[in-house]
Amino acid sequence: MKDIAQVVEDTSFELLKVAATKLPSEVKETLVKGKNETKGSLGKAQMSAIVENVELAETNIKPMCQDTGLVAFFVKIGDKFPLRSEVKEILKKATERATKNVPLRPNAVDMFEGNTKTNIGLRGYVPWFYFDLVEGDKLEIIAMPKGGGSSNVGKMKMIPPGKGIKGVKEFVVEALAAAGPLACPPYTVGVGVGGGEDMCMNLAKKALLRPLYHYHEDERIAAIEKELLQTLNQLEIGAMGLGEGPSVLDVHMEFAARHPASLPVGVVISCWALRHAGATIDKDGNVEYHPH
Amino acid sequence: MAEFHLTTPIPPEKLEEIKVGDIVYITGIVITARDEAHLKALELHEEGKKPPVDFKGNGLFHCGPVMKKNEDGSWTVVAAGPTTSARMEIFQDKFIKAFHPGIIIGKGGMMERTAKACQEEKCIYGYFTGGAALLAADRIKEVKDVFWLEELGMPECLWVYQVENFGPLTVTIDVHGGNLTEDSKKNIMKNKEKILEEMK
C-alpha cells in the first residue's frame, strides 16, 4: 500500500518544479515560431533571448524566471478519493518544500509581518486553491504559479450590459493597450465574461489553462477568440513592448451566465512565461502526469 | 544600431556616444535594488548618511533574484532577471540625482521623469529581456556582497554582483532625451484608437 498523502505531496512538489522550469511544449513551440517570424533587429534580439532562456531553464532544471510567482492550485477531488480536506495541508507542505528545494522565490508577503519566506500566507489564503468536487476516485492537481508583473496588468470592469459583446471586445483591447510593454510580452490572454465581479476573474485565469490554439467548443465564442487574437496583434505591442514581433500568442474566453443588470468582464494576462503543470492520481496512488 | 561593451564605472563621456536602439554589454559592478531598497537608500540620503555601497557609474539593476546559500556561507545566483521598472518611476529621478548610477537595468522601460533625470545627470536605461533570469545569472560571475538581507528579504535587498558581458541590453533611454518604450507606447495608443473606431 502506498502512502497516499506522500504520493500527493511528492507529485505536487514535482508539478511546482516542472511548472517553474519547463514551459508546456506548445507554448515553447509558439515562441520559437514567433522568433523565426520576427522581422526587425529589436524584436529578434528579444525573442532570441526568451527562447535561449527557456532552453537554459529546461536543460539545467532551473526556474525560467526569477519571479516564480504566487502559487495557485486547481484541484478536483473525486468523491471516492481517499483524501479530502487533508489535501490542502499537503499542498502547502509541497509548496514549502518546493520553495526550499527547486528553489522558488519566497513571494508571499504579509501586510504586517513581511515576507513569510515560505510562499505560504499567514492568513490561510496563499497558496490559493480552486477546489472542485467531482465524481470518481481520482484527484487532479494543476499547479499554476503566476508572476507579479503579469498579474499587475490584469483588469476587471462591470460594463453596461447594453454595450454587449462589442463592449467586451473594447475592454479587452483597452486592457492590452494599457499593459503595453509592462508585463513581458508576447502575452497570452484569458477573458472571463459573466458570473459576477469575482467569478469573471476566476474564469479568465482558468481560460489560460486551455492549451494554445484550442478554441472554445461553442463556435460563436471561438470566432470571437480568433477575432480578438488578430485585433490585439494590430496593437503592435511586440516582443517586450518594443513594437516588433508577436504581441499576443493566443486569446481564450470563458462565459458564465450573468445577472440581467450586469456584464462583468475579467481580463487576466500572462507573460511569455505561461506556466502550469498537472497530474492525476488514482485511489491507489498511481500518478499520471498530463502531457506537458 | 551600434553595439557597445562598457566597463564600470562608466564615464559620462562614453554615455554620450550611445543612442536608443543600441545594444550594450556591461562588465564590472551591478547592484540590485527594487522598491524598498530605493526608499531606504533615499531615506539615508535625506538624513545625510550613505548607503553601504557606491552606485556611482555602476549598474543599478531592478531585480529581485532567487539566491541559494552554499554550505560555506557564500551565495549562488539561481535566477536574476529584471523586474518591472515602472514601479520605480516615482523616485528614480531622485535616486539618479543622489547616487549617479551609470546605467539602470530593468524591464518595461521608464517614463518622462526618469528620462529627464537621465538627460540631466548622464545616465542611460538598458532593457534586459524580461524574465530572462538564467541568461542574466549566466553572466554574473561573482556575488561580491549583500546588504539589508535580514531587514528587506531576498528579493528586495541589495546584491552586489561582479558581471561579465552582462546583456544584451537594449538602450531605451539615452542621455539625449530619447525614450524608445514611450515611443512604442504612443504607437500602441494610436493603434488602439484606430481599432476601437473600426470595431463592430
Ligand code: SF4
Ligand atoms: S512578467 Fe512573467 S516573465 Fe516577466 S518577470 Fe514577471 S513572471 Fe517573469
